[in-house]
Amino acid sequence: MKQVGRDIPRLEVRAKVTGRAEYVYNLRLPGMLYAKIARSTVPHGRIRSIDTRAAKAVAGVHRVVTGEDIRKLIAEPYFGPAFHDQPILALDKVHHVGEPVAAVLAGDPHVAERAAQLIEVEYDELPAVYDEVAAMQPDIVVHDMLKPAGTFADLKHLKGRTNTNIALDYHLRRGDVDAAMGRASRVVAHTFKTQQCLHLPFEPFVSVAEPGDGTLTIHTSSQTPSFVRTEIARLFGWPENRVRVKVPYLGGGFGAKVYVKLEALVAALSMLVRRPVKLALTMEEQFYMITKHPTTFRIKSGVDQDGKVVARACEVFWNGGAYADIGPRVTQKSGFTAPGPYDIDNISIDSYSLYTNRTPAGALRGFGIPQLVWAYESHTDLIARELGIDPVEFRRKNILREGRPQASGTAMQDAAIAEVLDTIAARMNWSAPFDRGSGTIRRGRGVAIGFKASISPTTSVAIVNVAADGSTTLYTSTVDMGQGSDTAFAQMVAEVLDLDSEDVRIVHPDTDVTPYDMGTLGSRSLFHMGNAVRLAAEDARTKLRALAAEAGLPEGTNYPPAEIFKKRYGMQAGNVIGTASFVPTYKSPDAQTGLSDNVTPFWMIGGSGVEVEVDTETGAVRVTKLVNAADCGKPINPGVARTQLSGAAIMQLGFTLSEDMKLDGGQVTNASLADYKIPGIRDIPPMQNELVEAEQRSGPFGAKGLGESGTFGVSPAIANAIHDAVGVRITALPITAEAVLRALRAQAGQPLEDE
């Protein structure tokens, strides 16, 4: 039976509906201590003193640890994927409210929590900067000196730089933008902004470290076990093989649980006390861990007489918060898609990753793409309106067709942009007449499409183990956090080895056992690890055939593996182990022009169409229809793929209409689910989710990743629909009723007073 393309339930469904699925949340070890963190109360300041006496005096407290204690264990206790800028516990300075300053260890987490509140820290406060455009000027400098990690060639020139908040500046120049703007019949410019929001996985960050005899085991809710191993080994100056990282199921990730988060702290604490240490954050604490970049995007286009975009200039400012995390990669690897999926000969892109005194920002379901699509698809709609061209027609006229070079110079291949747009238009009945309502309820509709490159070049390794009875196990360090990677890989192994997918067992990440994977992020797994899994299964198949030949079985006959083993070894004995690694080719962008003809192994394409009703008396927006479409290559499991598309779109609906971290003096004032509103069951519009089947020829069985594609178009499609309904343009997220009402009143010449 064909396994790839089958709609089977995910492998772990029974464990999940019975509440028995394994999460780090559940883990308890003998002798384990619980850690709680004392956090900075100021956004920017030098630490004058830390008084831990009252905390130590609390009955049941085992130990109180500060940054200086960590420095005795690890001389350079700084970590981070792009910059080694983040101390395990604050040293000398704090850079954002909520930064970990000290940790309390106790056998009872309630005791640790109470004691942590008794730690008194005195600061010499420094002025703080929160806005990404203001941070371009060195009036307030967040870090005294830049410390790039050295892993990335394009960050080397930043080493040791002082008096700046710019963690990376990426520039792309294609054609001659100034000349083309000069010749254009019309030049249109806008500025768009996005807000700070965050992942909020329902299993908040949690890690456990367990010291052994010259070894350390870390159980962690992480999307990147291999990276954690490398980074913890680097911090301790150990070889990798002394660090073991184990990851069971994740209660959500969405890009939050990547690289090192709590792991360095639990590792250091457990080494200091020689006991297992668990640190589990509360929902509130997640607001001080990692967020999605707020952005300002200035976009300008030159258009000719025929409605063709001839030039586009993009300036993007990414608010990275206090630590760079993966922000510099977002700035560059998403930055080069800033002009959108359009065929434009003259392009300039200036993309800046900036330090500010906010909670750090990293990757959130789209790696910066939703912020870019918000701007370029709102802008595209405004140009179409100004020209009086139907917005779908305008897009068709300008989109990148197969084989044409994208801004970076890389040709579009296996990218179903036109098909995604056509699918959305068809499901929206775009050519049919549309009722725009009357009275106080007005109706509108809008579309938006976006695209994304895959993070590259990255490596995945897989092992397929066929046991003597023919039962087969797959070892990978890919993390299944609900996206269905275990199931998709089982289907691939089963397809190659002629098994039932349900019979393939998956060993979850355990770096003592499972081989390297760069990380479960950026929709990379199905493509990268999928290719490795397919090759590993093919390797096992080749070795089984060789074993059959050794056993003297005639060639060309399809013996079951169990018979081959029995014939070869005389009993149920032996193994066949297939292995493979996969890393795509890649060319770094040129340092001067930012161009490369091979920036990504595949393209993700996604878009949305929406219909809205706007209440002109209150500004309330109701989404009455949401169509999402994505190029998913050839889906391995269409049912699971569709739920990825749907889940991503609903998540983006929250980032569009309600989610917004509010700051007051650097302090988050709505750090709870009561005040930071995520979508609930009442907020779900009627939806259609369309998988646009194409073929990713370089992907396993024609497949490509799509965990993020559903996010791309939602926000601008809604803004475009609101404009269609009531003639006002919202340029900043989130689109609250208040924002719409303010715009309506301003349009009517009766502006509301400022807050």
Place this chain on the structure above:
Amino acid sequence: MSMQNINFTLNGQAVSADIEPHRNLVELLQRFDLFGARESCGQGLCGCCTVLVDDKAVSGCLYFATWVDGKSVTTVESLDANGALSIVQQAFIDCGAFQCGFCTPGFVLMVHQLLKEHPNPSDDDIVHYLSGNLCRCAAYPEIIEAVKVAAKR
């Protein structure tokens, strides 16, 4: 802090425990190695900690452990006690009504209560009963479908 001795029925079995008065029901259940009720938001808003006490859904994170003294507590782990999944659990599987699975036990228990009180729920009933459960993976359309499938069975 002083311990309090409590006696209650846990998934049909009479049990007792010594517990401090500040502990919540989720912590009590963990002492019995039951991890299906999970504390997530800590404010009774997300429903991940849903437990039935005397057949009524409560938020385990806001419910003091000592309050179950003399009561009957039902957790998600009881639903397949005889080895077979409940109709609701099977419907969740058939409809793909979860992704990461962290909130799933809470939804499953809430749907059990919904169907007990409204065997043929309207869309309004479904949304009303499940508005206190949140799913960050946003499997809501599939959850609604699963409720309808379970109701038909």
